[in-house]
Amino acid sequence: MIIVALLKGVPARTTRVVTVSGVLKREEMDIVMNPHDVKAIEAADYVKRRVGGKVVALTMGPEVKLAPIMNGLYDAQVEGVDEAIVLSDRRMAGADTLATAYTVSLGVKRLLDVNRNAVDEVIRLIEAVAEKKILLERSKELYNSNLIPNRIYSTLPAVKQSTISEYVSGRISKQDTLSRLDKFRESLGNFVIVTGVKSTDGETGSVGPQVAEALSDLYAFLVPHITYVHDFDIEPSSNTVTAERKISRIIQILEVKLPVLLTISPGYRSRVAPAGFKKEVRENNYKGKVRDLIKWDATLIGADSRKIGLPGSPTLVGPGVDIGRPLSQKILGRTFVFKEGVGSLQWEGQTYGPFQPGDRVDGLPDPLQRELTDRGLIQPFGYQDLMRELFGEFNASR
Amino acid sequence: MLQDDGYKGVWVHIQHEEGQLTKPTLEILTAGRKVAEKLNHSLTAVVLGHEVEFLGRKTIEYGADEVIYCDDPKLENYLCLPYTTVLTNLVRERKPYAFLFLADEIGRDLAPRLAYRLKTGLATDNIELEIEDFYHVPTKTVYKNLLIQIRPDFATRVAKIYTPWHRPQIATVRPGNFGPAELDETRRGTFTVVKTNLNQEDFTVMLKDLRHIPTSPVQLDRAQAVVSIGLGILRDGRGNPRSSLEGFRLAQELAQAIQEKFGLKTEIGASRALIYAELKELHGLVTLDRQVGQTGKTVSPEIYFALGISGAVQHRVGMLRSKKIVAVNIDPGAPIFQIAHYPIIGDLYEEVPRLTELIRRF
Numbered sequence: 005m006i007i008v009a010l011l012k013g014v015p016a017r018t019t020r021v022v023t024v025s026g027v028l029k030r031e032e033m034d035i036v037m038n039p040h041d042v043k044a045i046e047a048a049d050y051v052k053r054r055v056g057g058k059v060v061a062l063t064m065g066p067e068v069k070l071a072p073i074m075n076g077l078y079d080a081q082v083e084g085v086d087e088a089i090v091l092s093d094r095r096m097a098g099a100d101t102l103a104t105a106y107t108v109s110l111g112v113k114r115l116l117d118v119n120r121n122a123v124d125e126v127i128r129l130i131e132a133v134a135e136k137k138i139l140l141e142r143s144k145e146l147y148n149s150n151l152i153p154n155r156i157y158s159t160l161p162a163v164k165q166s167t168i169s170e171y172v173s174g175r176i177s178k179q180d181t182l183s184r185l186d187k188f189r190e191s192l193g194n195f196v197i198v199t200g201v202k203s204t205d206g207e208t209g210s211v212g213p214q215v216a217e218a219l220s221d222l223y224a225f226l227v228p229h230i231t232y233v234h235d236f237d238i239e240p241s242s243n244t245v246t247a248e249r250k251i252s253r254i255i256q257i258l259e260v261k262l263p264v265l266l267t268i269s270p271g272y273r274s275r276v277a278p279a280g281f282k283k284e285v286r287e288n289n290y291k292g293k294v295r296d297l298i299k300w301d302a303t304l305i306g307a308d309s310r311k312i313g314l315p316g317s318p319t320l321v322g323p324g325v326d327i328g329r330p331l332s333q334k335i336l337g338r339t340f341v342f343k344e345g346v347g348s349l350q351w352e353g354q355t356y357g358p359f360q361p362g363d364r365v366d367g368l369p370d371p372l373q374r375e376l377t378d379r380g381l382i383q384p385f386g387y388q389d390l391m392r393e394l395f396g397e398f399n400a401s402r
Numbered sequence: 403m404l405q406d407d408g409y410k411g412v413w414v415h416i417q418h419e420e421g422q423l424t425k426p427t428l429e430i431l432t433a434g435r436k437v438a439e440k441l442n443h444s445l446t447a448v449v450l451g452h453e454v455e456f457l458g459r460k461t462i463e464y465g466a467d468e469v470i471y472c473d474d475p476k477l478e479n480y481l482c483l484p485y486t487t488v489l490t491n492l493v494r495e496r497k498p499y500a501f502l503f504l505a506d507e508i509g510r511d512l513a514p515r516l517a518y519r520l521k522t523g524l525a526t527d528n529i530e531l532e533i534e535d536f537y538h539v540p541t542k543t544v545y546k547n548l549l550i551q552i553r554p555d556f557a558t559r560v561a562k563i564y565t566p567w568h569r570p571q572i573a574t575v576r577p578g579n580f581g582p583a584e585l586d587e588t589r590r591g592t593f594t595v596v597k598t599n600l601n602q603e604d605f606t607v608m609l610k611d612l613r614h615i616p617t618s619p620v621q622l623d624r625a626q627a628v629v630s631i632g633l634g635i636l637r638d639g640r641g642n643p644r645s646s647l648e649g650f651r652l653a654q655e656l657a658q659a660i661q662e663k664f665g666l667k668t669e670i671g672a673s674r675a676l677i678y679a680e681l682k683e684l685h686g687l688v689t690l691d692r693q694v695g696q697t698g699k700t701v702s703p704e705i706y707f708a709l710g711i712s713g714a715v716q717h718r719v720g721m722l723r724s725k726k727i728v729a730v731n732i733d734p735g736a737p738i739f740q741i742a743h744y745p746i747i748g749d750l751y752e753e754v755p756r757l758t759e760l761i762r763r764f
Binding site: 207210217231249251255261317320322387388 | 483
């Protein structure tokens with residue numbers, strides 16, 4: 005089974021963010037993996053331990069920034085990731101969620117195509133009754149490239165009966181071999197995509213559902229999604245996922261046939277994969293751990309240049325706005341305010357006031373402020389002023 | 403590329419629970435009313451469900467001019483795919499100018515899928531909506547009366563989002579920012595019943611079971627005074643480590659004093675940073691339902707205390723509508739001071755007990 009984990013690189017320090025007219029300049033910042041996506045990898049790893057297959061991490065953005073993150077996925081701390089793909093192209097820059105989902109869905113489609121093509125190649129070789137040596141050599145190459153699982157061809161001593169080895173040794177007929185390969189080819193359509201509920205930079209949570217919808221555009225079948233999944237299991241025999249998600253004060257228990265896209269909630273805790281499936285899981289697994297980061301550009305995934313990056317984005321980000329700055333701020337012990345009520349003040353032909361106790365004086369001309377200070381009419385905003393302004397309107401009940 | 407022709411009207415997606423309009427739904431009617439009036443368009447409430455016609459009619463009394471009501475037993479419980487299909491068909495047929503959803507578990511699930519199917523823009527988590535003309539510099543074009551969607555953006559600021567070329571403009575709206583719509587039983591409007599046209603494929607995801615979660619005793623959104631704590635409680639003004647429990651107790655005493663003295667309903671809130679720190683001492687005390695901010699609750703009490711909270715924008719958008727904001731922080735540069743009415747620059751381990759004492763003697 006192909007298990008795709010969609011990951012995002014986000015700015016490491018949210019206090020130093022570089023944007024140019026609303027678009028993040030990721031290449032100029034320290035980038036880390038979106039913390040919410042850790043749960044996606046955990047979930048992907050669970051699917052792999054339960055069913056077998058390979059976990060493919062897929063991301064989009066500047067390769068130079070994402071490579072360290074993606075390469076880090078092969079570390080021992082992240083057990084399950086087998087290969088990593090970065091969709092990287094200047095033309096993809098500035099994408100909103102719609103353009104991102106379109107691009108990512110093409111990346112997923114290409115991933116499936118590449119894997120399907122590998123099986124097709126094996127099928128063609130067998131149909132053409134290729135020399136055994138050629139068949140074995142090519143199968144080994146595809147196996148080493150992580151494109152066919154142990155079930156089809158294997159160098160693992162524990163997997164004694166791969167389809168190709170059985171065919172080559174004459175234990176199964178050409179017809180049976182082809183039917184097994186066809187069955188495997190079909191099973192590639194039963195994929196699982198997992199991702200975090202949202203990113204810590206954009207915080208929209210929209211890309212997950214939109215990738216599922218974008219994939220439904222590309223295929224003749226519908227790819228459903230389930231968001232905020234805090235618990236799920238997958239049943240390999242029926243290709244069914246059962247997932248729990250919370251809506252308001254209700255927990256929905258949902259069932260779906262593969263393929264499916266799940267967004268994994270921060271509250272997700274991986275289940276323990278049941279024992280007893282080891283052999284099947286191993287057969288479904290791939291060689292694993294392809295160390296080179298795979299980079300695909302817009303042309304390679306067949307993207308329509310009008311639908312990616314800034315040109316493909318219906319939304320534009322405008323200038324930043326100041327929010328909620330209070331008109332009148334009083335800093336305890338620092339802002340000077342009137343000690344008591346003062347009637348109108350005349351100063352150089354202008355009239356100011358009247359003033360209530362606690363009113364700020366910093367709008368008044370400096371010499372007037374000095375005179376008020378000399379006359380002892382003002383003082384720094386104090387605790388009693390604060391109490392009066394906070395609670396004056398509420399009558400003490402006792 | 404402009405698809406503005408004939409797109410008219412502001413739509414809001416109505417949510418209901420156990421035969422009642424939810425409180426946030428009353429807010430989305432306020433948001434929709436505001437936008438519709440500025441545009442001089444009508445406000446349409448879109449109600450999906452089963453045997454909830456009376457709720458549809460109720461939305462008129464809360465400000466809708468028109469109701470589109472879609473009844474089907476299969477729509478009784480929310481599921482993304484059938485809801486998306488119904489709404490897609492309605493939008494394609496009737497062409498609204500803007501469509502508003504709540505930024506909750508349903509809106510965040512439904513609006514993105516719908517927006518992609520319609521190939522239009524989506525701005526999520528808006529805290530304010532305006533109608534303004536927009537000048538697009540690269541093409542030197544003015545777009546009249548755009549829905550300006552204002553949302554927290556990239557941690558440090560709040561940004562305006564524009565959707566100049568695509569209709570409808572879809573937005574999710576954060577509850578807690580618009581206030582509930584007022585009931586006016588004399589209001590009249592039109593009520594349109596539409597038929598559903600669902601496919602087998604729309605039920606690819608099947609609802610197997612439902613479980614109700616008991617209501618949380620923490621009701622942040624109903625509190626008149628909220629005392630919130632952040633990671634700042636871990637150190638005092640001299641930089642000495644303090645027990646988080648001690649900080650929590652100080653906040654609790656302050657809240658209690660306010661409640662006893664003035665009869666105000668108080669609650670303890672917390673920043674995301676503190677909750678995610680998962681401190682052992684605060685286990686069971688500072689729970690997820692106390693989180694104030696973008697991922698937690700939006701509150702707008704009479705008085706909000708931010709104790710040891712630096713105030714990332716995600717926190718600020720969750721409390722900036724509070725009527726009076728008091729912030730205690732040792733760092734004069736803390737962003738919380740930008741929006742506090744009453745900044746107190748100092749050690750919370752000294753300031754908070756003093757405030758509590760002053761309240762008791764008030």
